[in-house]
Amino acid sequence: MQVRKAHELYLTGMGIQAICDYFNENGYTHKHGKWWALTLRNVLGKKTYLGYSYWQGKWYNGSHEPILDKDIFDKVVKLKEYKHETFLKHNRRDGMASSYLGGFLYCGCCGAKYVKDNHYSTHNKERYAIPVYKCSS
Numbered sequence: 001m002q003v004r005k006a007h008e009l010y011l012t013g014m015g016i017q018a019i020c021d022y023f024n025e026n027g028y029t030h031k032h033g034k035w036w037a038l039t040l041r042n043v044l045g046k047k048t049y050l051g052y053s054y055w056q057g058k059w060y061n062g063s064h065e066p067i068l069d070k071d072i073f074d075k076v077v078k079l080k081e082y083k084h085e086t087f088l089k090h091n092r093r094d095g096m097a098s099s100y101l102g103g104f105l106y107c108g109c110c111g112a113k114y115v116k117d118n119h120y121s122t123h124n125k126e127r128y129a130i131p132v133y134k135c136s137s
Contacts, residue, residue, distance in 0.1 A: 007076050045077040107135040
């Protein structure tokens with residue numbers, strides 16, 4: 001089963017995107033089709049696979065059989081938390097997490113780093129930020 005396989009691959013050290021690539025290259029699909037990182041991130045460590053059901057904001061013992069052993073589940077949750085904390089620790093600027101692409105984009109003309117800037121727009125009287133990357137030089 002793909003859920004079990006995803007948890008096992010994650011514990012071997014494969015990253016979320018690498019697991020998605022592996023699934024997609026080998027023809028694995030889920031109910032919405034192709035595997036995406038966000039989908040897999042939500043699958044990894046979901047208590048439903050331990051036999052629980054979520055209803056009205058609370059977890060209950062479900063009537064379905066667990067897909068995962070508690071030991072594997074706990075290891076995946078612990079590894080996800082560790083990776084998240086490590087990411088935040090190494091990508092903080094002034095107490096805020098940096099942008100996802102920070103440090104990866106460089107200008108093709110001058111070689112300077114690209115920096116994230118927010119442009120603001122209003123739609124239906126709600127203001128929201130649109131991230132835009134530009135050359136820092």
